[in-house]
Amino acid sequence: MGAGAKTSTTSAVTADGLLWDGVVTLHGRVEHQLSKALQRRHGIGLSEYRALCRLSRADDGELRMQELADLIGLNQSSVSRLVARLESAGLTSRAMCPKDRRGVYTVITDEGRAVQEKAAPTYTETLTEALDAAAADPALASLLTTLRP
Template sequence: METAIWDQLVALHGMVTHRLAKQMQRRHNIGLSEFQALCRLASADDGELRMQELAELIGLNQSSVSRLVARLESSGLTRRDLCPKDRRGVYTVITDEGRALHREALPTYQQALAEAMDEAAADTRVSELAATLRS
C-alpha cells in the first residue's frame, strides 16, 4: 500500500512541477526553484533566511541553494547579508524587485497549480491522490 501511494505521489509531483516550471519560465522568465525561494523569502520575518534554512525549505542541498541564490542576486531579486551575531552566518534577503516579481508571478503559479490538479484529477494514475489532496 505504501509503495502504491508513494508511486502516485511521485507521479503527481512530476506532473505538477512540470506544468509550474513551464508556466513560470514562459510567463515570468524565472525557474520554479527561484520562484519557490522568493515565496519563502517573501513570507519570512524581515524577508530574510539563512542559506541553510532556505535550502531545507525548498528541498535543495547547500551547493544547489548557493547557485540558486547567486542567480537570484545577479537578477537583483535578492542580496546576501551577514548575520550580525555570527559573521560566518550568511542570509539571503529578498529585494523590492524580488517582492515585485513574486507578487506578479504568484497568480500564474496559483493558476498553473489549479490547472495541474484539474489535469491530475482526470488521470487515473493519480486521481485518487489528487482528490485526497484537494479535500
C-alpha cells in the first residue's frame, strides 16, 4: 500500500446498530430539553429531579445511597455529590441505618416533596413535547411508533 492509500475502518451498519443510534439520539434530545426546562423553571437539574421523584415514591421517603444510585443511573461518587447538593438545598437529609451503621440513607424533606411536586408538571409537559417533536422527525418516527403505545 502506498503512502497516500487509506484503509477502510468503517464497519457494517447493522439493524441493531441503527436502532441503538436512534435510541441514543432520542435520549440525548429528550434529556437536553428536560434538563433545560427544569433548570429554567425550577432551578434544579434533571438528576436532582429524578432523585426527588424516587425518594418521594419510596417507603418512608428514604432510600439507601446505593439503591438511589442504581435507580437513577449514577455511580456511587456521583450520587454522593448529588445528595450533598440536595442536602445543602434542604431537599433531603441523611440518616444512618439502625440495623447496619455502615448503611446511609437519604431522606426527602417536606421542602423536597414540595419542589418535586411543583416541578412534576414541567417534567411531564416537556417530556410529551420532546417525544412529540421526535415523532415528527422522519429519522426517529418509527422508533417512537414502537416505543409509544
